[in-house]
Structures are given as C-alpha cells and as structure tokens.
Amino acid sequence: MTTLPSSRRHFLLSSAGLTCLADLHRSFAAPVRTEPETATSSAALPALAPPDKQPQNLQIPQKPTKQLGWAIVGLGELALGEVLPAFGECELSKPVALVSGHPDKARRVADFYGIERNAIYNYDNYDRLADDPRVDVIYIILPNSMHAEYTIRGLKAGKHVLCEKPMATSPDEARQMIAASKEAQRHLMIAYRLHYEPFNQRAMEICKSGALGKIRTFASTNGQNVKAPNIRLSARLGGGPLGDVGVYSINAARYTLGEEPVEVFAVAQQPKDDPRFREVPESVAFTLRYPSGALAHCDCGFGMTESRFYEVHGTEGTLRMQPAFSYRGLRLHVRDSEAKGGTDESRELLLEPKNHFSQEMDHFSQVVMNNETCRTPGEMGLADMVIIEALERSLKTNAPVRLDG
Ligand code: NDP
Numbered sequence: 371m372t373t374l375p376s377s378r379r380h381f382l383l384s385s386a387g388l389t390c391l392a393d394l395h396r397s398f399a400a401p402v403r404t405e406p407e408t409a410t411s412s413a414a415l416p417a418l419a420p421p422d423k424q425p426q427n428l429q430i431p432q433k434p435t436k437q438l439g440w441a442i443v444g445l446g447e448l449a450l451g452e453v454l455p456a457f458g459e460c461e462l463s464k465p466v467a468l469v470s471g472h473p474d475k476a477r478r479v480a481d482f483y484g485i486e487r488n489a490i491y492n493y494d495n496y497d498r499l500a501d502d503p504r505v506d507v508i509y510i511i512l513p514n515s516m517h518a519e520y521t522i523r524g525l526k527a528g529k530h531v532l533c534e535k536p537m538a539t540s541p542d543e544a545r546q547m548i549a550a551s552k553e554a555q556r557h558l559m560i561a562y563r564l565h566y567e568p569f570n571q572r573a574m575e576i577c578k579s580g581a582l583g584k585i586r587t588f589a590s591t592n593g594q595n596v597k598a599p600n601i602r603l604s605a606r607l608g609g610g611p612l613g614d615v616g617v618y619s620i621n622a623a624r625y626t627l628g629e630e631p632v633e634v635f636a637v638a639q640q641p642k643d644d645p646r647f648r649e650v651p652e653s654v655a656f657t658l659r660y661p662s663g664a665l666a667h668c669d670c671g672f673g674m675t676e677s678r679f680y681e682v683h684g685t686e687g688t689l690r691m692q693p694a695f696s697y698r699g700l701r702l703h704v705r706d707s708e709a710k711g712g713t714d715e716s717r718e719l720l721l722e723p724k725n726h727f728s729q730e731m732d733h734f735s736q737v738v739m740n741n742e743t744c745r746t747p748g749e750m751g752l753a754d755m756v757i758i759e760a761l762e763r764s765l766k767t768n769a770p771v772r773l774d775g
Contacts (some may be wrong), residue, residue: 402427405667422617438735439466439504439518441529442493444522446535446601452481452697453511456727462735463728466504469496496520500527507738510534513601516607518543524760525554530738532731535562535621536613537751541773544752551748560751561746562621563726566733569623569700572719573682573691576704577626577660582685583707585627588666590680592695593653596672599645603672605649612636612654612758616670619680620757621750623658623666626682626689630753631658631666631773636761638702646672656761661774690716697726 401635429630442449457465458567471478476490489504499505508524510517510533524531526722531551532606537560538544543552551558564570592615598604602609616633636656640647653671668679679692686707693700700723760771 382434382459397537401661404434404483408557419562434461435740437462437464438506438738440470440643440731440746441465441466441467441489441499441502441505441508442730443496443510444507444516444717445470445472446511449511453509453727453731454479456725456731457483459725459728460732460735462739463483463507467491467499467502469493469499469556473658493677497523497527499524499529505529507532507734513604514613515606518547521558522550523548523613525556528554528556530557532559532561533735533751535751535754536608536758537619537748537755539608539613539632541752541755543626544755548748548752557734557738557744558748558750559737560746561730562746563730563749564618564622564695565625565745565747566729567700567703567724567726568721569691569719569723570622570694572721573689573702576689577682577684578628581687581704581706582682582684582689584662585664587664588623588627588668588680590622590634590666590668590694591670591677592616592618593669593671593674593678594676595674596646603646603650603765610650610674611670611672611762612656614670615695616654616656616668616761617758619666619668620658620754621671622680622694623668624750624753627660627662627666629660629662629663629664630773631660631757633659633770633772634757634760634764635770637768638765639672640727644673652764654761654765656764658757688716698723 379445399567407774442453442465445468454465457463465483465485468476468485469491470481471493473490473492477487479481480487480490489502491499499508506529508531509518510524512520512534514536517533519530521533533547533717538547547558576582595616601607632649634656636654638651638653638654644652652673654668655669656668658666658668678695679690682689688705690703691700702719702721703716704719705714711751734744736742756773760773764771
C-alpha cells in the first residue's frame with residue numbers, strides 16, 4: 371500500500387498547492403523574455419484594482435431566510451469542544467439556549483456565543499423550555515444514563531430532539547423514546563455523525579454498489595485511553611466501551627454490510643489491578659454473524675492508545691478506512707481485485723472533508739423545517755441497543771446469543 375506523507379498530501383490537495391505547481395511548471399516551460407522598457411506613462415495604464423468597484427465575483431455571505439434555534443443540554447467536552455464551535459459552519463441551525471448544572475460555566479459560554487442569559491436553564495427548570503419560542507430543537511449531550519429521561523422530557527415539551535449516541539442504556543429505554551416522539555409528533559434523531567460526512571458516505575456507496583463483490587468479512591477496532599474521572603468509566607452513568615466506542619463498529623458494520631446480525635458473541639477483559647475498570651470492562655471483543663454469511667469481528671476498549679478503523683473484505687475487493695471514526699483526518703483506501711482488472715495496490719480516495727457536526731445539525735434542521743425523514747432515526751439507535759444488549763448477555767453467559775429467534 372502506497373501512501374503519501376500527510377504534509378505532501380495536503381499540499382497536493384489544496385488549491386494553493388495546485389496554483390504553486392502550475393506556476394512552477396510555467397516558469398520551467400516558458401523561456402524568459404525581457405521586454406524593452408517603454409516610455410508609456412503610468413497614468414495611461416488601466417487601473418489594476420479600481421477602488422470604486424466591487425470585484426465581479428465577490429461572494430457576499432447571505433443569511434439564510436430561516437434558522438432553527440437549538441438548545442444544548444450538558445456543557446461537557448463534546449458540547450464545548452466540537453458542537454458549539456460547529457454552529458459557525460451551520461447554515462440552518464444556531465445555538466439559542468443552554469442547559470447546565472453549572473450556572474457560572476453556562477453564563478460564560480452564553481456570553482461567548484451571543485446566547486441571551488435568560489435562555490440558560492438547569493436540570494430542574496428544563497421543562498420550561500416548552501414556553502421558550504426561541505428553541506425549536508434540543509440536543510442531548512449528557513451521560514448515557516440521562517439520554518432517555520431528557521429526550522422524553524424534551525419531546526413532551528414540544529421540541530424536536532437530537533440525542534447523542536449510544537441512544538440509551540437499554541432497548542426498553544430506546545423504545546420509550548421512540549414512543550414519546552410519536553406521541554408528541556416531534557422528530558427524534560440519533561447523533562450518528564458519520565452518516566453526514568463524505569468519507570463514510572462514500573464507503574457506504576461503494577459497498578452498496580457491489581464494487582467489492584459479495585462482502586464476506588468486516589473488521590474494526592475502536593479504542594482509546596480513558597483517564598479517570600470520566601463518565602465512560604461509571605456503570606451508573608451508562609459507561610463502558612461497548613456503548614461508547616463499540617457502537618461505532620456495530621453501526622459501521624450495518625452501513626457497509628447492509629444487514630442486521632442474527633447471532634453475536636462477546637468476550638471481555640476487566641483487570642482487577644487497574645482502578646479505572648472497577649465498574650466497566652477495559653476491552654470487549656465481539657463477533658457478529660449476518661444472514662448472508664458475512665461475519666464482523668470487532669474490538670473496543672478504554673485502555674489502548676487511540677485506534678479507530680474498519681476494513682470491509684469482499685469477493686472482488688477490499689475497503690479500508692483508517693482512521694474511520696475520528697472527528698477529522700479520515701482516510702479511505704480501496705483495492706480492486708486483480709480478477710476485475712484492478713491491481714494489488716490500494717488507491718486512496720481524496721475527498722473534501724466536512725465538519726461532521728455542522729452537517730449533522732443542518733440535516734436535522736432541514737428535516738424539521740420540511741417535515742422529512744431523517745437518515746439516523748430512533749429506530750437505528752434501537753437496532754444498535756438490541757445488539758449491545760445481546761452482546762452484554764453473551765458476556766454474562768459466555769455463550770453466543772441469537773437475535774433471529
Ligand atoms: P462529559 O462528561 O465531558 O460531559 C457530560 C456533561 O453532562 C457534563 O459536562 C455535565 O454538563 C452534564 N452532566 C449532567 N449530569 C451529570 C453527571 N451526573 N455526571 C457527569 N456529567 C453530567 O462527556 P462528553 O461530552 O464526552 O459526552 C457526552 C455524551 O456525548 C455521551 O453520551 C457520549 O457518548 C457522547 N459523545 C459523542 C461523541 C460523538 O462523536 N458523537 C463524542 C464524544 C461524546 P454541565 O456541567 O453543563 O451540567
């Protein structure tokens with residue numbers, strides 16, 4: 371597999387890089403001619419940049435006619451590090467309210483993003499969002515054990531809800547969330563951001579197109595080193611590697627294979643000598659079997675250096691995404707089979723990256739504005755919760771669990 375060093379790759383990708391290359395090429399291709407100096411006065415020459423006119427192709431930013439107001443619930447790492455900054459790249463969505471247990475932090479965040487101070491709520495007066503006409507959508511970015519309660523309360527308040535992954539801590543909770551959305555006639559979407567960014571979208575298209583032939587196996591790792599204290603290490607808050615990071619592999623297996631597993635098996639490691647893993651496993655390895663005969667083997671963990679990839683192996687080709695689940699810097703390689711006239715070398719598909727969160731939020735705003743169907747509905751979150759629960763049962767029984775019975 372040949373890859374370009376990232377600095378060179380970015381140089382080649384950028385338009386500035388292309389311009390430089392073109393200039394360089396011209397400077398070698400054209401012989402240098404020295405014009406004799408003329409006596410023309412500079413007054414007779416046309417102005418090079420007329421100050422009284424706008425450049426012809428000047429792009430003046432236009433405010434969209436309508437933007438939906440979003441309330442951000444839980445001002446933790448994801449909300450502050452990724453979600454709130456991503457509104458800067460949104461066209462249809464703007465932050466208008468905050469919900470937090472820490473009023474000082476919330477005031478500072480509100481002032482920074484131009485959110486009115488009277489649009490700061492806490493977990494007790496959260497239901498008053500019902501009376502706030504500035505808010506159309508609520509984005510739940512709380513510990514997993516709080517997703518169901520705050521989603522259901524948000525829907526009952528008459529708002530549309532985007533809920534972070536994993537959707538909940540059990541299939542039952544997920545079903546209650548879907549029922550609440552139907553009853554309130556409000557949209558519910560799960561924040562599977564990879565469905566809204568170009569690299570994973572292209573991987574989905576390639577697998578669906580049949581270009582890899584019949585898919586036989588899917589392999590994936592998603593892991594990181596988690597330092598205490600962290601919600602991910604708390605059983606009470608719905609932590610653990612399966613729901614936090616394993617869910618990406620489970621979801622990616624679905625969007626590349628295009629089917630649901632019929633049987634699952636999992637093994638876990640929970641070291642007794644590492645206090646971080648008193649309540650949740652350090653790592654989990656699991657296998658999923660699909661009706662077509664395809665197999666997925668995945669692992670996830672909280673004790674490893676960051677590693678996030680998947681590979682799809684078909685009868686006619688192979689696809690590799692590494693990193694696959696990170697916020698930035700995704701890389702996609704495809705290898706066609708020699709039998710189909712391809713080579714044994716993989717080629718890298720160079721796509722223009724987009725901010726996952728702004729794409730996702732604007733998709734949901736559009737769904738709400740036009741009353742459309744979203745790409746990652748509650749039902750998708752429920753399907754993942756069913757698989758996670760079966761994997762947890764497999765861990766307890768040390769046996770495979772069937773999902774088709
Ligand atoms: P953090 O622990 O950094 O933030 C969680 C926030 O929830 C806290 O800052 C706090 O906000 C609020 N909160 C309310 N009650 C509690 C409680 N009892 N204990 C701890 N926090 C509480 O977590 P993250 O931001 O990393 O993750 C939040 C959610 O986002 C999780 O569901 C996670 O799975 C998901 N996530 C998704 C990612 C993605 O790429 N889609 C990436 C990272 C996380 P306050 O102080 O304002 O009340």
